[in-house]
Amino acid sequence: MxxxxxxxxxxxxxxxxxxxxxxxxxxxxxxxxxxxxxxxxxxxxxxxxxxxxxxxxxxxxxxxxxxxxxxxxxxxxxxxxxxxxxxxxxxxxxxxxxxxxxxxxxxxxxxxxxxxxxxxxxxxxxxxxxxxxxxxxxxxxxxxxxxxxxxxxxxxxxxxxxxxxxxxxxxxxxxxxxxxxxxxxxxxxxxxxxxxxxxxxxxxxxxxxxxxxxxxxxxxxxxxxxxxxxxxxxxxxxxxxxxxxxxxxxxxxxxxxxxxxxxxxxxxxKRVEETLETIKQFYVLCRRKEDKFIALCDLYGCLTIAQAMIFCHTRKMAAWLASRLIEEGHQVSLLSGEMTVEQRAAVIERFRNGNEKVLVTTNVCSRGIDVEQVSLVVNFDLPVDMQGNADNETYLHRIGRTGRFGRRGFAVNMVDSDHSMDIIRQIEKHFDKKITKLDTSNLEEMEEMTI
Structure with missing residues (x-):
């Protein structure tokens, strides 16, 4: 000194x-x-x-x-x-x-x-x-x-x-x-x-x-x-x-x-609006969480996915989903608010380095995380505010984790109720952009989505 x-x-x-x-x-x-x-x-x-x-x-x-x-x-x-x-x-x-x-x-x-x-x-x-x-x-x-x-x-x-x-x-x-x-x-x-x-x-x-x-x-x-x-x-x-x-x-x-x-x-x-032009958006009709999981597996069976981020509403749902994906043989990391910030950083770094291909997370990872290889974002639970309305800002931040650096990305929303469908309509109206219905059990339709 x-x-x-x-x-x-x-x-x-x-x-x-x-x-x-x-x-x-x-x-x-x-x-x-x-x-x-x-x-x-x-x-x-x-x-x-x-x-x-x-x-x-x-x-x-x-x-x-x-x-x-x-x-x-x-x-x-x-x-x-x-x-x-x-x-x-x-x-x-x-x-x-x-x-x-x-x-x-x-x-x-x-x-x-x-x-x-x-x-x-x-x-x-x-x-x-x-x-x-x-x-x-x-x-x-x-x-x-x-x-x-x-x-x-x-x-x-x-x-x-x-x-x-x-x-x-x-x-x-x-x-x-x-x-x-x-x-x-x-x-x-x-x-x-x-x-x-x-x-x-x-x-x-x-x-x-x-x-x-x-x-x-x-x-x-x-x-x-x-x-x-x-x-x-x-x-x-x-x-x-x-x-x-x-x-x-x-x-x-x-x-x-x-x-x-x-x-x-x-x-x-100078404000540069985030664009959704490089992100194809879909929704899938489901009845319960098991149907959501089956739809998610169908996506993996039909799409070439580099890395994926899946957003859940609660820690309990995120933990359940991560466990099921691991049982199916996927390399999965889990991120939630109960972790310390240092633990979250370590998980994100492993995901960024490709140690795991799937990151299951709550809203703690919706902003500011850039991983170039993310090609799919799944809203396993749709983002809502405390009044139960569409949280459009969080939706934008979530699906913005894909389609980065000019690459094409996919965003898939799981809809399990009339209320969820109303949330999709609110998001469409806010961004003035149609979200296309997708049947993950239809192989021909799944192939067309990648074109």
Missing amino acids: AEDSWALAVDVQETTTPSRLPNWSQDEENEAAGDRVNKAEQSLLNKLIRCSLVKNGNQVEVQQADPKSPLFSAKTFEELRLKPELLKGVFTMGFNRPSRIQENALPMMLAEPRQNLIAQSQSGTGKTAAFSLAMLSHVNPENNWTHVSKRSYTPFTLPLKTVSGVFMSACLCSVERGIKRQEQIVIGTPGTVLDWCTKYKLIDPKKITMFVLDEADVMIARQGHREQSIRIQRLLNKSCQMLLFSATFEDSVMTFAERVISQPNIIRL
Whole structure:
């Protein structure tokens, strides 16, 4: 470790479990409650399974606070005029050139006079390294007080992990009343950092020169985090540089961002609608789960399937289906909300590597998982919201696991009641696209579906 190392203080807190689901039977509620798509867990899962930057086809749109300011993007790290030790660390860590978000965000974050920024960037696009470099560029290792404060909804993602071995020493904070923190960078959940600033007086908020809110869309889902972040922001000097990152730009996110960040530059992804054009959609009429299973076996008997993802409503149904498929000789992995995020990541990695050909899962795997070889998605149970209506967004995310990277895919929906048929009609109306009836026992019809 070099003598001129930056220090890091880290706050560790646990996330809360999702609330229970109303308006369902007790059995359904108990089985499905742990399989809701939790934003914090999904964000962590995406981080664990990504070993490289994701391929992102979105174009970046930049809105400058000062339209007269010359727009500048950096195609190389050398253009940023980073401190020599930081530039060396970047190359040592294997970064060759800035990612798309880094190209546009880093010049703004490093500019003088300092500029505020609101940026849309999904997990895996390089934003962590971007604001880490900005944070490290701000601090002066000679000054033993906090320069930079970074708020996170969860301690799972320490933003300096990509550079920690090169640039800084880290310590896990223990709270001692009356002793000022000497680390230049503090990372923590809003509640604890607010306590450090006000209750325990460990940090002087007036000396903070950069304030980073990461994954704001996940953070503000918790009422307490939103209000605590606002309270911290009010303690800071008006000259403090404010940075906010979010994977989505929903109205709630922008309302929050505009409340805590004045005169920001804004970087957003130009919306590219997910398309269903490469996915052939079908439904199969069944009476009960055994009929669904027979239809599924018929599909495997007639289609050339690289890999398949099968979605179930509850853990109990997913476990039953996985067991039956294994009995039939299929290589199957099972994924559900009762697993830890680390266990889920291991299952997905095995599936991605082709160790298993079939992944049976609940909604915990409906978003953000790209496996190029998936050619079939089966909705063993159709996605519905808590009122029993079609969950169109989840449907899109589910069947979007196939047809990736321009390849053709198949989506088959199992219909076992009049209500299920009504769900299919709702989905057709929403996407303005017909879902074709399929008889899996008709070999001729099955052959035609692949044409």
